[in-house]
Amino acid sequence: MSGYYPYGGGAPVPPPEDKGGVALRTVLIVAAIAGVVTVVAGLLIVFRSPDEYGLASNRDALALEAQPKPSGQPEQALFQGGPDVPPPLPQINPAPPMLPSTPMRLVIKRLGVNAPIRSVGLAKNGTIQVPPANNANLVGWYRNMSTPGEAGPAVLLGHKDTKTSPAVFNRLPELKHGDTIEVKRQDKTTAVFTVGGVEQASKKTFPTQRVYGSQENAQLHLITCGGTYDRRTGHYTDNVIVYATMTSSYRS
Structure with a gap:
């Protein structure tokens, strides 16, 4: 219904005051506000610690050598290997060796x-x-x-x-x-x-x-x-x- 008509016609008038209903609505509104605050607080905690909650993205986890310097230049990527690993080679064919010369x-x-x-x-x-x-x-x-x-x-x-x-x-x-x-x-x-x-x-x-x-x-x-x-x-x-x-x- 769009209004409360006790006598079958005329302008709508407010329904009789229901003190119990007012109290119930107040409790529900307070509970709803508390729920929203709890959800927002939970989301902030998760976003601040994504790894802890399984939400980390691979694109956010750069390798150490790729982390930019303050100047924007990438850090030097240093070679790493065990003692028996051969030295790193450039991506170009080697030239034939020459005769010895000082x-x-x-x-x-x-x-x-x-x-x-x-x-x-x-x-x-x-x-x-x-x-x-x-x-x-x-x-x-x-x-x-x-x-x-x-x-x-x-x-x-x-x-x-x-x-x-x-x-x-x-x-x-x-x-x-x-x-x-x-x-x-x-x-x-x-x-x-x-x-x-x-x-x-x-x-x-x-x-x-x-x-x-x-x-x-x-x-x-x-x-x-x-x-x-x-x-x-x-x-x-x-x-x-x-x-x-x-x-x-x-x-x-």
Whole structure:
């Protein structure tokens, strides 16, 4: 009915006051409001902790190396592998190895590196010698391994920094898969290497086989310090290793 007509006609008049009905409606309204508040609070809890309630989306869970820096640039994706895993290779065919020739100069255009190379051997404690600390731009070539461009791994070492300034390999961790490195040789040829990957490894678990193990193709491995600087020992905790494969060459 649209109204209450006690006498069969005229304007509608309100029904007689029902105190019990008013009280019941009040209780129902309060209960409805309380229910809405409870539902809203529950939804807020679920949305703040989606993993806990099985609502997380795969597109919200990016891999660590893909998380953007504040500048919007992606983090460097570092190579990881067990001690017996071979070094990472670029997605390009390797060039045929060349005859041995002493390396003279290292050029990494992306990092602004153009540095002379000096031959180094083993120190008295059995470790590979490093270039003198007073020459921040000098690179050492470990002469007991292959020359750059020759079949096998060629190993070049450089300082990350000195007591007073950054050194030649300070920006080495910035290299990425696909970047190129050039080594100018004594025979007037330049070997061009393409980066396959960059690894940061603890000095306690150095990947000896991956760095120094035999290879059929011409490989170039650049090594410097990384990780945390330990003031007690005066050394960094890790090594940064760049793995590259020779993909071309040209006559200088």
